[in-house]
Amino acid sequence: MSSEPLKIALAGLGTVGGGTASLLSLQADLLEARAGRKLRLTAVSALEAPPGIPLGEASFYADARKMVAEADYDVLVELIGGASGIALEIVKGALAKGKHVVTANKAMIAHHGVELAKLADTLGAQIGFEASVGGGIPIIKSLREGLAGNRVVSVKGILNGTCNYILTTMRAEGRDFADVLAEAQRLGYAEADPSFDIDGVDTAHKLAILASLAFAMPIDLEGVSCEGIRHVSALDIQYADELGYRIKLLGVARQTDKGVEARVYPAMVPLSFPLAHVDGVFNAVVTEGDFVGRTVLEGRGAGARPTASAVVADLVDLARGHVTPMFGLPLSHLKPQPQAPLGEHCSAYYIRLMVRDEPGVFADIAAALRDEQVSMEQIIQRGRDPGGSVPVVMTVHETKESSMQKALARIAALPALSEPPHLIRIEAA
C-alpha cells in the first residue's frame, strides 16, 4: 500500500460536489486512518467557487478541461452530470492520461459505461460509480463484491427519490399527482422539467446499471422498457390502500429462460414485500441471489451528504489499492442477453375502469376477460351515479401480459367506458 496521498481533482461544486469537499475536509483523519494514506483534494473546477466549501490548498480551475489536462491528480471525481458533453469529455480525458475516475453520473454510465470501461482497461485505470445508483446505499459494492458468490435471479428497486416522495405524499395527504408535483417543484425536490424523474428515465438509467452488474451483461439501456407515474391517480392510491398495497415506481430486472426482462413501472406492492415500507426520499434495492436468497438494502437515494458518502467510499477503495472489474467481472466475460418478450411476462394486475352507470356493462367486461382467459380475483364497485361514470376496480390473477393487453383493448372499445382503462401491475411478494 502506497503511503503517498491519493490526489483528487474534483469537477463540479454543486450539491454533491460541495458535500464531497466537506466530507474530505471534515473526516480527513478518519479517511487517512482507514485508507492508510491521505486523501488530498489537489484541484477543483466549477464555473465559480461557491463560498463556504472547504477547498484547502486545492487549485481552482474555472475550466474542468484545463484542470483535467494540467492539474496534479491521481483520480478525477466527476460531479458535473449529464450523459455526455463536458462530463464525458473530461472523464475520457482523465482516463486517457491513465487517471482513475469516480463519478455519480448515472446517465453517463448508462449510456457510455462499456465504452469507458474499455478505455479504462486499456490504460490500467479504475472507474468508481457507487454514487450513481441509490445515493449512499452501497449497492454497487454489494453486487460486485458482497454477493460475488451468487448468480442473481432478480433485482427490484425504488431508485428515484423524487417519484417516491411524490407517491408517498399523494398517499399521506390524499392529494393528486399534478398538485404534489407542483409543490415538489416549488420546494426544489423536483426539477422544472420533471420528465427525467417522473417518466422513469432516471430509474431506467439506474436499472440498466444494476442489471448489467446482476446478470454479467453489457449495459443495455435500450432494452429497458419504461413507464412513469404521471397516470397514477389519488383514486388508485386509495384503492391500493384498501386492497393492501402501496404504489411504488419500481425498476425491475429479472433473469428469465428467454433472456433478461428489464422494465420500469409503477406497481402495487404488497405490504409483506420490503419495498412497501420504503417512503419519502429513501431508495431501496431487493436482490434475489441463488445462494444468499433475498437481501434488501435501503438508504437515502440522493442529497449532498449521502451521495458524498458513496463517492468517498470509492475513493477509499482506490486509496487502498482495491481493484475490482467495473462490472464485477472482466469485460470479455460480459455477454449480451436477449430481451425477454414482454408479452410473456406473467403478473397479477389491478384495473380501474371508469364506466357509465348503465345495465349490462359489467357482462361485456367480464366476457372480454373470460375470452382471454384472464381470471378475476376481486371486484370493487360501490356508489352509483345513474347516467354518470363510476369506478369499477378489479384485481386479476397472474396472467400473461399479452392476454391482459388483448382483453383490455376489447374493454377500452366498449362504448360504456368514459376514459381509457387504468392498469397497474401487482408485484409478487
Next chain:
Amino acid sequence: MSSEPLKIALAGLGTVGGGTASLLSLQADLLEARAGRKLRLTAVSALEAPPGIPLGEASFYADARKMVAEADYDVLVELIGGASGIALEIVKGALAKGKHVVTANKAMIAHHGVELAKLADTLGAQIGFEASVGGGIPIIKSLREGLAGNRVVSVKGILNGTCNYILTTMRAEGRDFADVLAEAQRLGYAEADPSFDIDGVDTAHKLAILASLAFAMPIDLEGVSCEGIRHVSALDIQYADELGYRIKLLGVARQTDKGVEARVYPAMVPLSFPLAHVDGVFNAVVTEGDFVGRTVLEGRGAGARPTASAVVADLVDLARGHVTPMFGLPLSHLKPQPQAPLGEHCSAYYIRLMVRDEPGVFADIAAALRDEQVSMEQIIQRGRDPGGSVPVVMTVHETKESSMQKALARIAALPALSEPPHLIRIEAA
C-alpha cells in the same frame, strides 16, 4: 493480480461447510471470472466425510490440526465453531504459517478477534469474517468499506434468527414463549440448550463485532449488557400490537458523549422503524452514519447457503488481492471507549403490572412514578377480576433508566402486585 489458483483448506463440513463446498463447486466458473483466478478447494477436514458434498480433488483429513499443518493452501476456512478449542487452535496455526483465514465464527471473533488480528498483522495475513454477523448480509463490508467515509452514530440490529423466528411465531399464532421454543427445538430451529440464542449471548457476540467496526474500538464483549427474550409473554406481544409496536430482540450500540452504550434487549419497535417488518429468520442492521444518514441491510441471518455466500465473498476479496484492515482501520488506531453509564440512558418504556383488583392500587403506582419524575403516556386497564389479578399496562415518556428503575423498585414492593413488574424498552423510530 495473481493468476495462480487461490488454494482453500476447509475445516468443518457441517451445514455451512457443506454449503460452502457446494457453492465453490457449482459456481466455479463464475468465481474464476469474478476473481480473475480459480478458487480451488485443496483440502477438507471433518470427523467423517459426509456423502453428497462435492469435494473434487480435495485431500480429506480427519484431523483439522493435521490439515492446517500439512495441506497445501493459501487460506483456511474455519467452519467448526466455538469460541476457543479446536477452532481457535487451527486459526492460530494457519496464521502462524502466514495463511489467510476466513471464518463464520462470531464467538471466536468476539472473544479473540483483536488477538487474532495482531497475529495476522505480524505475519501479513488477512482474516475475513463477513459470515460471522448477519449470515448472507454484507454488513461487515458495508461498515468497513461502503460507509468508510462516515462516523457511525449508532448500529441497531436483529441479529439472531432463532429469537426472531420465536417472536414472529408467538405473534402470528398468539402462542406463549415456552410453547414456541419447544416446537422450534423439535423442528431443529433452536438448540437443545437454547440459552446461547434466547438469552442474547449470540446477539451480544455479533453486536460486539459491529460496535468495534462502527466506533473504531477494540472488541469489548464484556461491555455488552445482555437481556434475552425468556420473559416476553404472549400478553406483552398482544399489547405491543395494540399500541402499534412489534417486539424484537435488538442489539443496539450507540456512541454517546460519555462513551459507547452496547446492549442486547427485547424492545418495542414502532411500525415506522425499518426493523419492525423484519420477520422470521431474517436479520437486519440499521446504521446511522453522519454523512450517509440511515441505511438498512436485511437478509437471511443463517443457513447453509446464505452463510456460504458470505464466506465466499471473503474468498473472492482475498483472491482479488484486496487488503482491508480487519476492523476497518489499523489496530494501532483502535481506541478503547468507556462504557456509557446505563442508568443515564434515556428511553420510553412499556410497563405491565399484574395487580390485585383492589381500590387505591393505582394511586400508589402513580405516586411512585411521579416521585421519580416518570411521566405516563398511555394507560390500558380493562377487564375486572375482583379479588384476582388484572394487567395494568402503561407506556411512559422518555425517562432516565435510573429513574425508571427506582420507580419500578417502589412499585414492585407494593403488596397489590401479584408478580414482579414487566418492563420493555420502547425503541425510538
